[in-house]
Amino acid sequence: MKLRLLFVVLILSPLVFWFGYKPIRILAPELNGVDCVSATICIEASSKLDTASELYASAHAFTEKQVTSFENNPRVIFCSTPSCFNSFGFNQMRAATLSTFGIIIGPSAWDSSFLSHEFIHHLQHEKLGNLEVWFDTPQWFMEGMAYSLSDEREVLGEPWESYRDKFTHWSEGSNARNFWQSARSL
Numbered sequence: 001m002k003l004r005l006l007f008v009v010l011i012l013s014p015l016v017f018w019f020g021y022k023p024i025r026i027l028a029p030e031l032n033g034v035d036c037v038s039a040t041i042c043i044e045a046s047s048k049l050d051t052a053s054e055l056y057a058s059a060h061a062f063t064e065k066q067v068t069s070f071e072n073n074p075r076v077i078f079c080s081t082p083s084c085f086n087s088f089g090f091n092q093m094r095a096a097t098l099s100t101f102g103i104i105i106g107p108s109a110w111d112s113s114f115l116s117h118e119f120i121h122h123l124q125h126e127k128l129g130n131l132e133v134w135f136d137t138p139q140w141f142m143e144g145m146a147y148s149l150s151d152e153r154e155v156l157g158e159p160w161e162s163y164r165d166k167f168t169h170w171s172e173g174s175n176a177r178n179f180w181q182s183a184r185s186l
Contacts, residue, residue: 041076070123118146141186
C-alpha cells in the first residue's frame with residue numbers, strides 16, 4: 001500500500017507543480033502554448049519574431065559589453081498578450097527571470113533595457129549560483145545591479161531607486177577584476 005501511494009505521488013507531482021506553481025512552465029513553454037523557434041527564443045505571436053530576435057541580439061550584446069559574457073545564452077519567452085504572461089504566473093510584473101531556466105517578457109517589456117535587466121539577473125545566477133542568489137545575496141545588489149547596468153534611466157520608485165544608488169556606490173568602491181568574488185562576500 002505504501003509503495004502504491006508513493007508511486008501515485010511521484011506520478012502526480014509534475015501535475016501539481018504545473019498547476020500549483022505556474023513559473024515552472026518556463027521549463028516547457030511549448031506545453032503552455034508558446035512556440036520555441038530556437039534554443040534561445042520562444043514566442044507567443046510568430047508575427048513578432050523579427051522584433052523579438054532584434055531585441056534579443058541588441059540586449060545580449062549590450063549586456064555582455066556592460067557586464068560579462070554569458071556561460072549559456074538565456075532562453076527568453078516573449079509574450080505579446082497579458083494572458084500569455086499571466087499563464088506563467090507573473091501577473092504583477094513586466095518581466096521575470098527564473099534562475100538560469102528562462103526569462104519571460106510581458107507585453108509591456110518589449111524593450112532592450114528591460115531585456116538587459118533580465119539578462120543581468122540571469123548572469124547573477126550563473127556567476128553567484130542559484131541557491132546563493134535566492135538565500136544569500138542582498139536584494140539591493142540584485143535589483144540595484146540590474147537597474148544600474150541595464151541603462152534604465154527612469155526615476156524609480158522606492159526601494160528600487162535606493163537599491164540602484166547603493167549598488168552604484170558599492171561598485172565604485174569594488175575592484176573590477178574581483179567583482180563577482182566581492183559580490184559573493186556580501
